[in-house]
Amino acid sequence: MPSLASIHRAIAACALAVLATGAALPVYANPAAPVTLNWVVEFTDAPTTQAVTKYIIQPFEKAHPGVTIKLIQQNGAQALDRYLKTSLAAGSGPDIFDENGPSWIPPFADAGQVLDLTPYAKKLGWQKTIVPWAYQASLYRGRMYAIPSEFEGLHLWYNADLMAKNGWKLPKTFDDLVKLGTDIQSKGLQVFGNGFSDCKPCWEWWVSYALTADLGNVGAYKVLTGKTPWTDPHVADAINKIKLLWDKGFMLSKQAPGVSFNDGWGLWGSGKAVLRMEGTWGFSPGLAYNYAKSFKWNIAPLPMWQKGLRYSIPIGIGEVDAINAHTAHPAEAVAFIDWFVGNPKRAASWADKIISTFGPPLNYGPNDYPRTMDPRFRSVINQLTQSMRDGTAGYVAWSSWPAKTEAYMWGNMEQVLEGKMSVAAYLKGTQDVFNQEKAAGKLPVVPKPAGM
C-alpha cells in the first residue's frame, strides 16, 4: 500500500506535468513588436474579400493590438494547393492557410509542415465548441492539424416560380426525380443547370450524392471505411443511376461538359434550367444572389434513392485552416484560428455576411444567428448542424474520401457517362486506388453514423 506521502508526491508530479504542458504551449499576449500574419485563402472576388476583411480580420485585429493579418489570395483550389506545396517545400510559406477540406491536409501533416493543434484544441476548449461530428471529420491519425472553418451540404436548388407555374412537386424518391426531369424536358427546359467544362472535380458532387442517396449514410460509412468494397452491387447501382440521369439528358442534354460552372449558373438564373444540384456555397454573394434576380428560388432536400433509407444530407467540411509548423508567431496564429472556432456566437455573427465561405461547424445556440440572415440559409444550416449532432449526416468526397480515390472518381466520371468505361471497371479502379491509400494509412476519419 503506497504511503500518503508518495501519493501526494505523485499527485504533485502529475499537476506539474499538466502545468508544464500548458506552459509549453505559446499563448497569445500583446506582442512586444508588431506582428504580421500571412494568411493564404482561395478566394479572390471582391465581395468576399471585403466581407472577410470587415467582419473577420478587422475585429480580430482590434481585439489583438499589434497583430496584423495580411491576406494572400489564390484563385481556386488548385492554385491554392500549388502555391502552398511550392512555398512550404521551399521552407517559406504563410503563417496560416486555407485548404479545401480535411482530405487535403495529410500530405502536409506527413511532411511536418503543419502545427499539431491537438493540445490547443484541448486547452482552448474546441472539443466543446465544435460539433463532435465535424471535430472527428477534421482529424488525421487521431490528431487535429487543421480546424474546420466551413461546413456545407448538398441540396436541390430550384426555380420556385417555374415549379409553381407548372404544378411540379419536389421529388421525394428517385422515381419522382426522373418523372420531374421528364416533365421539365417536355416544356423545352433543361433539368439540372450544372456546367463542368472548367470544373471537372465538380463531378464528385454527384458521386457524393449518389453514394449517400443510394446506400444511406450507414452504407456509405461502410464503403468509406473499407468494410464494404467499392465494387459492391449497391455502389454500382448508385453509379448506374447517375448514368441513367445522364442518358436521359438531365445534365443539360449531355452538354454539361461543354458548359462552364458560371454558365451553368447563368442557365439556371435565366430560367432555362429549373434545378441545380449544388452545395450551400451557392449562398455566396457571387452565385445565387447574383444570378437569380428575376425569380423566386429555394432549396430543398435531395431525395434518397432507395426506399426505407432515413433521410441523410451529404455534408462535408468544405474549408479548413491550418498553421505552418515553422511560423515565427505560433501564439498569434493560434489566436487567429481560435477566432473562428472558439466562440459560436462570434462566428454566427458573420454567418450572413460571409455566407458559405467561413461558417465553422460549431454548437450554435438557437438565437446565435443574426435576424438579418436569409431564412433559407438559416433553415439549411440548422438542418446541417442537427444532422451532424444526431448522426444522420451523409458524406462528401472532398471531406471523407482519401485524396487519390477522390481524384480518381471525379477524373473518370465523364468516361463512364460517355460509355468509354464500364461502371464495373470504374469501381474496380476506385477499389485499387482506395486499397493503396488504406494500406498507406491515408484514410481520413469518417464520423460514425447513428446506429453503428
Place this chain on the structure above:
Amino acid sequence: MNRVGQGVSVLRPASEAAARRRRPARRWLVPWLFALPALSIHVLVVAGPSLATFALSLFNWNGLTVGSFVGLDNFVYVFTKDSTFPVALANNLKWTLIALTVPVLLGLIVAVLVRSIRSGGVQVAYRTIFFVPSTIAGVVVARIWQWIYHPFYGINELLMTGPLSFLALGWLTDPNIVLYSVALADNWRVWGFLMVVFLAALHQIDPALYEAAQVEGANRWQIFRYITVPSLRPTIVFVILNGIIGSFLVIELIYLMTLGGPGNASQVLSMWIYQQAVFNFQPDYASAIAVVTTLMLSVVIAGFVILRKRGWEV
C-alpha cells in the same frame, strides 16, 4: 635590319610561345564571358529544372514528404499501366497532323496571294487583319470560341433555325470532334502569324527568278511549285519543326476550354502531366511523362539534324 614591318616578331622565342598561348585562350574565353549572363539564366531557369525533373522522375514523391528512389518504375507505369497516356499521345499526334497542314497551307497560300497585291496599302491592311488574331491572349481566344461553341447560346442557335441544322454539333461535348474543335480555335489564332513569316520569306526571293520563269513561259502553278516552294524550304522546315514541338507541348486552349474532357477525348500530354502533378498529387509521375515527351521530341529534332548533315538541306 628591322623586320617588324614585315610582320616578324622581334621578341625572343620563349615570349613568343607564351604570347601564342595567350591569344587562343583569350579568343575562346571572351565569347564565353559575353554569353555568361544568358547562360546563367538558362542554367537556373531551364537546364537546372530540367535535370531536377529527370531526377524527380526516378523517385516516389508527393511534393512534400521525403521521396524514395524507385528507379524506372514510373516509366514502366507510363508504358504498361497508364491507360490515358496512349490516348493523350494519339491526340497529340492528331494535333500535330492538323498543325502541320491547315495553318501552314493556309498561311503559305494567303502569303503568296497577299504578296501579289500591288497596292502597298491594301497589302498592309490584309496583313494586319490576318495577323490580329495571333496577338490575342489565349484566355480571350478560349472565351471567344467557347461562346461560339456554346451549346445553348452559340452558333448552334443560329444553325438550328436554317437548312444547316445538321451542322449544329456538340463542338465541345461530342468526344469524336472536341479535339478538332479546340484545334480549329488554335489554328484561327496561329495561321496569321505563319502567313506573316512566309510573307517575310517571300520578300527575300530574288525577283529575277520570277522574271526568268515568266520569260520561259511558266504558269502560276509552275512558278509556285518550282520557284516559290523551293525558295521557301528553310522557312517551311522551320515552321514544321516548331509546329511539331508546339503540338507536343500544347496545353493552353485545352486547359481553358475542356480540361482534357469530355472523358479524356481532348486529353493531351501536357494536360495529363499537369493533372498528375496538381490533381493527383503525383509530381514524380508527372515528371516521368515529361521526360518521355522530351525524349520523343529529341528524336524528332535529331532526325532533322541527321537529315541536314546528309545534305537534305532541311
